[in-house]
Amino acid sequence: RSLARGVDGLWGGFAVWRLGHQQGVCHRPCVCGGGLCVAPHYRRRLRPDRAGWLQLHPGLPALSGSRKLAVLSTQAKDAALKAVADILQRNTESIFAENRKDVTAARESGMKESLVDRLELNEKKMAGIVEGVLVVMALPDPVGSSEAGWVRPNGLRISQVRVPFGVIGIIYESRPNVTVDTFALALKSGNAILLRGSRSAINTNIELVR
Numbered sequence: 001r002s003l004a005r006g007v008d009g010l011w012g013g014f015a016v017w018r019l020g021h022q023q024g025v026c027h028r029p030c031v032c033g034g035g036l037c038v039a040p041h042y043r044r045r046l047r048p049d050r051a052g053w054l055q056l057h058p059g060l061p062a063l064s065g066s067r068k069l070a071v072l073s074t075q076a077k078d079a080a081l082k083a084v085a086d087i088l089q090r091n092t093e094s095i096f097a098e099n100r101k102d103v104t105a106a107r108e109s110g111m112k113e114s115l116v117d118r119l120e121l122n123e124k125k126m127a128g129i130v131e132g133v134l135v136v137m138a139l140p141d142p143v144g145s146s147e148a149g150w151v152r153p154n155g156l157r158i159s160q161v162r163v164p165f166g167v168i169g170i171i172y173e174s175r176p177n178v179t180v181d182t183f184a185l186a187l188k189s190g191n192a193i194l195l196r197g198s199r200s201a202i203n204t205n206i207e208l209v210r
Contacts (some may be wrong), residue, residue, distance in 0.1 A: 032171045059194055062167045066192035074141040077187055081137040085130050088180070091207075092126055098207040101177065106174070106200050119174040119201055129177050136184040143190045164190035174198035178206050 088095070099121045106116050142162045149159040168191050172178045179197060186193035197205045 024074040059167060062192040062194055066164065066166045066190075068167070069187065069192055070190045071144070072190060074143075077141070077190070078137050079185055081185060083131055084180075084184070085133040085137070086132050088126070088133070088208075092123075095123060095126070095204065095207050098203040102174075102201050103204045109200075111200065115174065119176070119204075121176060121204065125177065129180050132177070132181055133184045136181075136188050139188060141188065145191060169190045169194045169196070171196040172198070174200040176201050176208060179205050 043130070068143065080190075099119075102118050106119055143164060145162050147160045147162060151157050168182075168186055170178075170182050172182075172192060172195075174197070176197075178194060179201075182193060182195065188192060195209075
């Protein structure tokens with residue numbers, strides 16, 4: 001995946017034009033507003049290609065899901081996190097099997113052993129991942145808590161209340177534990193999350209998400 005695709009992933013929930021090579025328009029997948037490409041070397045008026053169709057961004061499901069997560073009860077979020085911890089424990093062997101594929105491919109590609117160590121999972125690391133989910137589950141729910149408040153002279157009461165961001169984009173390296181850690185934190189805080197992990201951990205990440 002190109003860097004453009006990775007950066008584009010941070011625009012979760014937006015629609016982007018599929019710009020083609022016809023009629024001399026930009027041939028790269030750009031994030032455009034009103035046909036004006038925001039890429040530095042494509043700052044000119046653009047038209048959609050002859051197909052004329054609007055590609056819905058992959059982040060749209062995350063945007064839709066974030067609205068449901070934002071109002072999810074603490075009990076429902078904690079139950080989901082507990083279920084995730086249980087599922088991870090039951091599927092440890094299949095996760096290790098996929099992780100071995102990534103580790104083998106990394107060593108064959110000449111990756112430094114210190115980086116391979118970050119990538120490789122074992123019983124101790126897996127136990128730490130599961131424990132991390134349970135630790136997040138035990139944290140107080142931040143959504144809806146009031147941090148400050150005051151009353152204006154006209155009687156208007158103003159409160160500073162914690163609310164979810166909505167959709168969070170994460171780009172990270174070959175640390176499979178980050179996949180689970182960031183998911184757990186996002187869920188607890190009522191946010192949807194878009195993950196862009198390293199390709200060296202692709203098999204492990206797919207199995208963790210599955």
